[in-house]
């Protein structure tokens with residue numbers, strides 16, 4: 001059997017933000033045919049599903065019968081519902097699955113053991129933590145495989161996520177930390193961008209000018225790290241003239257214990273992933 005992702009039929013169980021990000025990324029990179037992708041949601045003819053069909057040309061369904069058919073026909077089932085909806089979703093999937101298919105979960109905190117426990121069958125399970133930048137091919141995904149995943153299936157899953165960004169294979173126990181760092185990470189970056197723009201506006205700039213300067217600053221800084229290979233701490237020191245403006249700003253951040261707060265925030269996200277995961281299947 002071919003490992004190539006383009007030949008696979010993929011059913012996304014849950015048609016929310018991350019499912020759309022993955023679909024858009026795969027289609028943009030021509031790693032999937034729209035006719036091989038189905039986006040399945042709860043509820044009948046929702047406006048969201050119709051929009052997804054119109055925008056991407058994919059198959060969509062919120063109707064239990066056609067949802068079942070799309071799942072049964074699929075090679076890969078991407079579980080993309082909120083943690084709170086996982087148990088119900090897995091119980092709906094259970095009678096429809098066979099061992100030649102592969103489950104690819106993107107759910108924060110949900111362990112391979114919990115998935116296997118709810119399904120009560122030995123399916124190949126891939127646990128991942130992508131992020132929404134996958135939409136534009138700049139995703140960062142952490143990935144771990146259950147013992148049942150064959151080498152071929154690993155290649156298929158890796159190809160899927162490599163086509164929309166970088167992929168890092170990790171021990172499953174690290175995936176909650178991956179969630180804190182890169183799964184939730186884009187939100188921290190957007191938050192910083194919001195603050196930088198707002199400060200520019202407060203200083204007297206118009207919104208557009210502040211936003212243009214902010215976006216280019218983030219793009220430039222990320223590219224500097226990637227293209228020079230230099231340590232961010234060294235690059236930071238090069239911006240920071242002794243007793244200059246940057247030092248003055250960093251002193252204020254230290255006064256507000258920004259580093260400590262930020263570190264706590266990321267670790268709290270990881271903890272939260274574990275907490276959410278622990279509630280699944282314990283009803």
Ligand SMILES: NC(=O)C1=CN([C@@H]2O[C@H](COP(=O)(O)OP(=O)(O)OC[C@H]3O[C@@H](n4cnc5c(N)ncnc54)[C@H](O)[C@@H]3O)[C@@H](O)[C@H]2O)C=CC1
Nearest residue numbers: 014015016017018041042080081082083085089106107108
């Ligand atoms: N949004 C993000 O940046 C990321 C999210 N994730 C994970 O992806 C999962 C989904 O997150 P989002 O896309 O943000 O959520 P979302 O709320 O946008 O989408 C979830 C979708 O699942 C549907 N759904 C719920 N129960 C269902 C069922 N039984 N059958 C079919 N569809 C059902 C809902 O109607 C909703 O459209 C979460 O578990 C989250 O941890 C992972 C990485 C990044």
Ligand SMILES: O=C(O)[C@@H]1CCC=N1
Nearest residue numbers: 108179182183184185
């Ligand atoms: O906020 C959340 O729970 C999800 C997981 C990673 C990003 N969004």
